[in-house]
Amino acid sequence: MADSLRRLVNNECCRMLQEKLETWYKDYYMNSCDQNLNCCCEIIELNSRIQGQLFTILSQTAQEGGHYAGVETIKSRLLPWLGTCFSNSSLGKPIDNNVSLLQESLEKDRQLRELSAAREREIQQLDSELNSTRVQLSMVQQDLAETEMDLEDTKTKSATALLAAEDEIIHLKNQLKSLQAQEESRQHSLAMVTDYERQLRTLKDEIAVLSAEKSVLQSRLTRSRSPSPDSQRSRASSPVQKEMPLSPLANRLSSVSRKANLLARFSDAYTQGRIEAQTLLKRYIDKMETVQRIIYIATVESFHVAKMAFRHFKIRVRKTLTPGHIGIESIEDIVMDYIICHLDLYDVQSSVNDVIRAMNVNPKISFPPEVEFAIISCFIKEICCIAFAMQTLDPPLDIAFGADGEIFNDCKYRRSCDSDFTAPLVFYHVWPALMENEIIIMKGEAVTKRGAFWSSVKCVNRSRSRSLSPVPQHGSPCKSGASRSRSPSPSRDIHTRF
Numbered sequence: 001m002a003d004s005l006r007r008l009v010n011n012e013c014c015r016m017l018q019e020k021l022e023t024w025y026k027d028y029y030m031n032s033c034d035q036n037l038n039c040c041c042e043i044i045e046l047n048s049r050i051q052g053q054l055f056t057i058l059s060q061t062a063q064e065g066g067h068y069a070g071v072e073t074i075k076s077r078l079l080p081w082l083g084t085c086f087s088n089s090s091l092g093k094p095i096d097n098n099v100s101l102l103q104e105s106l107e108k109d110r111q112l113r114e115l116s117a118a119r120e121r122e123i124q125q126l127d128s129e130l131n132s133t134r135v136q137l138s139m140v141q142q143d144l145a146e147t148e149m150d151l152e153d154t155k156t157k158s159a160t161a162l163l164a165a166e167d168e169i170i171h172l173k174n175q176l177k178s179l180q181a182q183e184e185s186r187q188h189s190l191a192m193v194t195d196y197e198r199q200l201r202t203l204k205d206e207i208a209v210l211s212a213e214k215s216v217l218q219s220r221l222t223r224s225r226s227p228s229p230d231s232q233r234s235r236a237s238s239p240v241q242k243e244m245p246l247s248p249l250a251n252r253l254s255s256v257s258r259k260a261n262l263l264a265r266f267s268d269a270y271t272q273g274r275i276e277a278q279t280l281l282k283r284y285i286d287k288m289e290t291v292q293r294i295i296y297i298a299t300v301e302s303f304h305v306a307k308m309a310f311r312h313f314k315i316r317v318r319k320t321l322t323p324g325h326i327g328i329e330s331i332e333d334i335v336m337d338y339i340i341c342h343l344d345l346y347d348v349q350s351s352v353n354d355v356i357r358a359m360n361v362n363p364k365i366s367f368p369p370e371v372e373f374a375i376i377s378c379f380i381k382e383i384c385c386i387a388f389a390m391q392t393l394d395p396p397l398d399i400a401f402g403a404d405g406e407i408f409n410d411c412k413y414r415r416s417c418d419s420d421f422t423a424p425l426v427f428y429h430v431w432p433a434l435m436e437n438e439i440i441i442m443k444g445e446a447v448t449k450r451g452a453f454w455s456s457v458k459c460v461n462r463s464r465s466r467s468l469s470p471v472p473q474h475g476s477p478c479k480s481g482a483s484r485s486r487s488p489s490p491s492r493d494i495h496t497r498f
């Protein structure tokens with residue numbers, strides 16, 4: 001019997017019966033009729049198995065007590081229950097209703113117990129949360145009180161700081177006004193100082209120019225008082241003398257003053273020397289175009305020859321000074337200082353001869369055979385001296401390249417008075433433009449006409465024929481019985497500035 005009871009306990013049929021009842025109750029309204037009937041049949045089958053096992057245990061228990069053991073219990077409890085079951089089975093539906101009501105009451109009691117337990121747990125949890133919330137509320141109230149105190153303190157401090165800031169702003173505004181007044185006075189003083197400095201630089205430049213002119217005049221006076229041509233020839237043959245001057249840098253003119261002096265000389269050559277050379281040439285040439293072409297080509301060739309002579313002169317001076325060079329100063333600076341201090345060693349007459357030889361083979365100009373280009377040798381000499389001295393500047397000055405038939409450039413040239421001001425091309429040049437680092441610093445002069453390109457082509461193709469010559473306006477400089485070979489040109493003094 002004990003084994004059967006143990007198997008019944010371990011079989012968990014009762015628990016399964018209870019779980020199936022609970023599941024059926026929860027899903028009763030969602031199931032269909034067939035599903036509810038199937039659940040009911042399963043529960044009945046399970047209940048019948050449990051009842052069978054219980055009846056087996058009851059039989060075994062009664063057998064263990066003997067023939068008459070448990071008779072009273074069976075009579076008083078089992079038999080009436082069996083009779084009731086048989087009678088109820090004949091009744092049908094009322095018995096089922098009572099069982100279902102009993103089960104519902106049991107289920108409701110169980111649910112009430114679970115709900116009461118859950119409610120108690122929720123109440124306990126809410127009590128704990130309420131206590132923690134009260135603690136947090138007290139802490140928040142305490143923080144709020146502290147924050148209010150801090151806010152009041154901050155308001156007080158802010159009001160004090162605002163008053164102090166307003167006072168400081170007023171003080172700073174006053175300081176700003178005073179500083180602005182001082183700045184205005186300082187700007188006024190600075191403007192005055194700048195004006196004074198500008199005037200001072202102007203005066204210094206004027207003094208430098210006057211000093212340069214004085215030095216030029218002194219050099220002219222020294223050359224005019226030279227004892228003999230032989231001494232001058234021996235002096236010009238060697239670029240470096242045996243005795244160096246005591247202080248060559250003291251005799252060197254500043255770059256600004258030398259540049260101003262050379263620009264003034266170049267301008268004088270345009271306004272005076274060019275006009276005088278034109279006057280000489282017009283005695284033998286009727287056409288003004290040819291005269292102006294001759295002077296322009298003479299100027300260009302003078303610059304070219306003077307630059308070549310400067311390079312050769314510089315090479316000779318470097319070869320002479322390099323063996324005895326001592327000190328930290330570069331040899332180039334020493335060479336340039338020496339050339340600046342000894343510009344009178346430049347053999348300008350040789351350059352004049354080279355210019356005249358170049359002009360004799362130039363196809364753009366034709367000249368009467370009775371006279372030579374040497375009649376403007378003084379003008380050529382002055383241009384050569386200016387071009388040679390311009391090479392000693394830093395940076396050196398040079399003339400702009402010009403070609404007949406080129407497009408007229410307002411930045412480089414001025415139109416001559418007899419030009420066609422609507423023509424875009426240059427017919428021929430009257431005076432070259434002067435440049436410094438490819439930047440025009442002094443404009444030249446050019447003649448513009450329509451059809452300048454084809455005229456320039458014809459001029460180039462035209463040879464320098466010497467079979468015919470125009471009759472000079474003021475008479476020939478040579479005697480009537482002279483041959484048609486070139487005679488020495490008439491002399492004209494154009495003073496150099498060295």
